[in-house]
Amino acid sequence: MMKVRATLLFALCVIFSASAQWKPAGDRIKTRWASEIDVNNVLPEYPRPIMERAEWQNLNGLWNYAIQPTGQQAPASYNGQVLVPFAIESSLSGVQKTVGDANELWYQREFSIPSKWKNNRVLLHFGAVDWKADVWVNDMKVGQHTGGYAPFSFDVTAALAASGSNKLVVKVWDPTDRGYQPRGKQVNKPEGIWYTPVSGIWQTVWLEPVPEKHIENIKITPDIDKNTLTVEGCVNEAVPSARLQVKVTDGSRVVAEGQAINNQPVEITMPANATLWSPDNPFLYQLEVTLYDGAKQVDKVKSYAAMRKYSTKRDDKGIVRFQLNNKDVFHFGPLDQGWWPDGLYTAPTDEALKYDIVKTKDLGYNMIRKHVKVEPARWYTHCDRLGMIVWQDMPNGDAGPEWQMRQYFTGTERVRSAESEANFRKEWKEIIDYLYSYPSIGVWVPFNEAWGQFKTQEITEWTKQYDPTRLVNPASGGNHYTIGDILDLHHYPHPEMFLYDAQRATVLGEYGGIGWANKEHLWEPDRNWGYVQFNSSKEVTDEYVKYAEQLKQLIRQGFSAAVYTQTTDVEVEVNGLMTYDRAVIKVDEPRIRKVNQEICRLLED
Structure with a gap:
């Protein structure tokens, strides 16, 4: 004792x-x-x-x-x-x-x-x-x-x-x-x-x-038109007698299953009435993926999947619109930097990590643009479970901020070294591989505002070919080329459509930036800025709603998505919907939710 x-x-x-x-x-x-x-x-x-x-x-x-x-x-x-x-x-x-x-x-x-x-x-x-x-x-x-x-x-x-x-x-x-x-x-x-x-x-x-022989990775691809779910299991070593079995469950009920050998993908026919994933109904099927060597079970992992489809289609007015599950949908959400005053890139807790997504949902949005950052896996799972479409940026690099801004204003492309270019391609592929199976990912964004932008046509074509299940936004607000699925404009502070593409979806990739320096919640007491500055929650909300009404008209004229800057204040930027410490919602939440929901539903039948 x-x-x-x-x-x-x-x-x-x-x-x-x-x-x-x-x-x-x-x-x-x-x-x-x-x-x-x-x-x-x-x-x-x-x-x-x-x-x-x-x-x-x-x-x-x-x-x-x-x-x-x-x-x-x-x-x-x-x-x-x-x-x-x-x-x-x-x-x-x-x-x-x-x-x-x-x-x-x-x-x-x-x-x-x-x-x-x-x-x-x-x-x-x-x-x-x-x-x-x-x-x-x-x-x-x-x-x-x-x-x-x-x-x-x-x-x-x-x-x-x-x-x-x-x-x-x-x-x-x-x-x-x-x-x-x-x-x-x-x-x-x-x-x-x-x-x-x-x-x-x-x-x-x-x-x-x-185990000695084990599943290294799984790649999940839904197809709602064929009503199939394909699961590829990457095994650490070639096992001639290996068999991969996948069970799809809804709660405790097995609704579909399939198996394959010789390292072939498991193609599963889903129920005729399969439930589709959407922001309004973020339904997830649970998966049980088991590896057998002959009759012996050698490994098993749990996963999940969603039946959903991202695409574009011309509407009855000739405007190219985003579609989710073959229905028109307007993508609307904030620019989300994913920074924290105490943890920088890292949220203090999982509850904190989830909080920004929950508040984005509470404010009536259906999308988040993850801006030049990639999050931990749990962030994407929270988006899957809560029902948030994600536009995923590639983090920029290869130049200091001075050169990046020069590229933006002169419309030039960066000439990269062979080493830099190879590294970009390697990291972009790793990010896509990492995030491929998360249902919430709807759009890949390889470049932002010409920052480090190079070989745009080639990078966009590769991205589209490597993952044909998502839309590709070649350069959000950057040097524009007639490639990919999207023409993306940036305009601050109010929304404006100064270009239009009749062959691709035209989107407002950034606007807003309405600032308010809440004195008790600042990173620094001085140097704070926003694209426009106000002094109260009511003033910020009024300006936001004014821009929202302008946006409604532009949606009718051709915008198919919009991204408001931004989710939170970040360091000396004070243009967030929340303060940097997440202590204050800086807008009138019911008013913002009402107008945001009206915008998200504008294209619905």
């Missing part, structure tokens, strides 16, 4: 010690969720709901860190502790230090493998690391990855100790805007529309046991 008490007391001391060592850094505004963080249980939700296994181990929490000049060996000692997965520059990391391109960021922690995993392979997963990551387990190099937005993993089984603890070391280099890599709104000197750098680990790190 004394030994049990001593062990329990030691464990409690460790937990208390960890909590005592961490607190948010800096004195800027924070969200209410920052105070809910438990350093011993950070972002504990399963990180990949689209392909779920029962067993996993979360490695989030306090890690050792060091910042040292590039090209050096692993540090002999560390500077302190950082709370993973919050970027080192963020308040919630507990550090809030800038790394820069002349330095490398080192992480170190230990972990143990549960004894029941003994006969399995062990995968080490990273949700996202910005930008170049080298990884060692027990001083053995297990892999390297470049790309700041897509998940990656390594099989670390051969590097694990036979028993006891294992040492994990990660080295990261991130040049921010001094490199060619995609980096979105991050710059070394934040101002205006450009924000604080994000370096290193910024999504969940986790371990997963898998």
Whole structure:
């Protein structure tokens, strides 16, 4: 009994010690969720709901860190502790230090493998690391990855100790805007529309046991016209006798199933009355995907799918309209930057991550444009479950903000180096592969406002060919080419149609930017800006409704979608529907919801 008490007391001391060592850094505004963080249980939700296994181990929490000049060996000692997965520059990391391109960021922690995993392979997963990551387990190099937005993993089984603890070391280099890599709104000197750098680990790190032969990935494709659901299962090694079985369920009831061998896709005929997914009815079927070797079950994952279709069609007035499930639909939603005052790229909790989507839905929108950022997998699952169409941007890069703005105003395309171009194509493909199976993704946006824009026709054609199930917006507000499915205009502050395309859908990809600097909820007391500035919720709401009435007329004339800037304030931008800390809804919610719903339903029969 004394030994049990001593062990329990030691464990409690460790937990208390960890909590005592961490607190948010800096004195800027924070969200209410920052105070809910438990350093011993950070972002504990399963990180990949689209392909779920029962067993996993979360490695989030306090890690050792060091910042040292590039090209050096692993540090002999560390500077302190950082709370993973919050970027080192963020308040919630507990550090809030800038790394820069002349330095490398080192992480170190230990972990143990549960004894029941003994006969399995062990995968080490990273949700996202910005930008170049080298990884060692027990001083053995297990892999390297470049790309700041897509998940990656390594099989670390051969590097694990036979028993006891294992040492994990990660080295990261991130040049921010001094490199060619995609980096979105991050710059070394934040101002205006450009924000604080994000370096290193910024999504969940986790371990997963898998069988020797296992499912590495699944690719889900619905076809409502043929009434089929196709599931491709990527297996880690060729297994001649492998058989993939897929069961589709509605609650506890199996409604359809299919199977295939020889690495062929499983083509499933859905019920004649299959329920279709939409923002008004975001219905999801559950999937059970099982891998057999002969008669023996060797692996099983849970997933989900939706029957839905994104397309365009000319209406009775000759205007090309968006369609969802073969019916006209107007896409209307906010520009969503996905930034947090305390976590930067990383929401403090899963509840916080979901909150922005919930409020967007509450405000009457049916779409979100995810702006030059990619989110953790759970964000897309929340969109799937809540019913939000997503326009997914490719994060821009390959130039500093000065050159990007010059491209925008001169209408020029960027001439990239061969290395830069190859990296763009690699990262864009990884992002599409990562997000392909999420039903909410409706539009791919490879470029924004000519920022780093290059070979637009070629990139658009490749994107459309690689994923013909989605629409492609070649350049939102950028240099325009008659390619893809969409002509996208930006106009601030009020809506305006200054170009029209009779062959593609014409959309207002950005407008609005109505600002109000709410003094109790500012990132900085000075330097705040919006495209237009007001001093109260009523003034902001009145202006919003005025623009909405103008937009209604333009929809009748030819707009098929619109994106309002923006979901929240971000750093010194104060043109959000909410303050940066999410503490204040800056508009009259019932009035905004009413007019937004009218806009979303304008094209309905």
